[in-house]
Amino acid sequence: MTSILMLSAYRSDSHALWATSVQHHLTADWRCLELPGRHFRWRIRGNPLSWLPELHALLQDWQPQHILATSMVDLATIKGLFPALAKVPSSYYFHENQFAYPVSSGQHHSIDPQMVQMYGALAAERLLFNSMFNRDTFLAGVDELLQRLPDHVPEGISTLLQQRSACLPVPVAPIERRPHGARSRPLLLWNHRWEYDKRPDLFLQLLRQLQQRQQPVDVALLGGRSQSVNPALEIIRQEFSGWIVVDDYPDRSQYLHWLQQADLVFSCAEHEFQGVAMLEAVSAGALPVVPDALCYREQYPPQCRYPAGDMAAAAERIVAWQQLPIVDISNWLQPATGEMWRQWLAAIR
Template identity: 60%
Template sequence: MKKILLLSAYKSDSHASWVKWLTQNLSADWRVLELPGRYYRWRIRGNPLSWLDELPALLNDWQPERILATSMVDIATLKGLFPQLAAVPVSYYFHENQFAYPQGEGQHHSVDPQMVQLYGALSADECLFNSQFNRDTFLAGVDALLKKLPDCKPADLRARLQPKCRVLPVPVNPLAVGEKIPGLILWNHRWEYDKKPEDFLTILRGLSSKHVNFKLALLGPRAEKTPPVLQQIRSEFAAAIVADGMVSRAEYEHWLGAAPVVVSTAIHEFQGLSVLEAVSAGAVPVVPDDLCYREQYAAANRYAPGQVEQAAAQIIAALQQYQPVATPAAFMQAGADWKSWLEQA
């Protein structure tokens, strides 16, 4: 049984679900080190320090044959700090890449996160991405960064990196299709700037102005302090809300199975697991013609980014003539692809 050290430096919900799927479905001798999904800048720069005492204790009587590390992990530094890891092959997994991550209001730009991922990719034996969009924006971002650097820089890093890059999505376990609730619109994303919920509010106002009779399931993680846009939706559309907040997994799957339509207004999405899960449960996606969505859904399910009137029209059409779409085959195949990865690792 292959010995695999799995390092995840930022245990968000999606990263934790990925780790759980791998360790439960792939037969290997797993050792897992995870760090909490908070204090992002400290996590991406400080994870070698955070594991400085824990890793030696683990490696004292166990030596991995493969390292699977997320791209938040400063794997280049870890290999330098721990000589017993220096020769261990590394698979570097990109849930996201810092070259294509939108900057929020009040955030300061820093090249450090990009450099961590660049050094990690260079030191890894293979770079795995959860979507083509993720891979392509990473490689384009590396090119753009090199053009900005003043001097003493290597030639064409893309040519060095591209041959070891491949797409390997996070597996999606299809959910049961339930009895659809007429008019139910699902929002199942984080209530943060990169999902642009302000556009969702505008879409709802547009539907209301057209006298569309709809219901709302407002799911997904949210901060302790209620986001203003969520407060506004609650105020304007209280009578339409049938679910609101973090619910149990069983309740979550119920609402996904009951919703005819799932909406995204994201300005950042590298795989879009929440929409993929909803689509597997029979929801029709209404998503931006951008990001990872272009490789997943037909043009009929995509609207021009920011064009809320077009999005509203697509929602109305989906509610009036409900026709579910197939979950993209590549993502349904991902479980088998991960098993093949383990055989080759």
């Protein structure tokens, strides 16, 4: 049985789903180290220090044959700190990449996260991306960064990294579709985090566009939220109280219930590398309305996509929602993705 050290330095929702599902579906001798999904800048730079005691203890009586680390992990530093890991073959898994991640107004610009990921990629034998969009923007970002560096920059780095790259989505379990009765108006689902990169301000604009077109909808407001209420959510609660049928971050069973009830699921995100929440909702029967950008171009047909940022065009898609096609996303779901991961395991043995 292959012994694998899994390192996940930022256990947020999609990272947790990935770590759990990969270990569940692949038979191996797993050891997993994780860190909480908070304090992003500290996590991406500090994880080798945070894991020093655990790795020292673990490697006293156990040696991995392979390392599977997320791109939040400073893999190059970890291999330098632990001679026992230096020559262990490694796969570097990109949930996201810092070259294509939008920076909020409260964050400072720094190339440190990008350098961590570039060095981590150079320290790994295999680079795994959850979408082609993720892979392509990472490689383009590496090229752009290297061109900005002043001197002594070797050629061919992005070509080398591309040769090590493959696309391997997070395994997403499909959700059973349940027919529901006819409604007087469609149920529109928002199941994203209420944070800047998901652009809830644009979602507010969409609802106003629908109101102008005299196209009321029922709205399910799900997704994670912080203690401080997002300003757009507060306004939506005030202006569209008569449209809201649920406004909660529910447990898994209730979450699945609302996904199975939804007619439409909407995104206006500024970044999305795989869009697990969208995939779950679409697998449950919701029709997607998404920007013509990001990973969505790989997943959904043109009829479901609107020009990014254009809420008038998005509203037109929703007004004519019954003309949207049923979408086949089976290649992004179990069992197809599980088989892809089994092939990865067979290749590293």
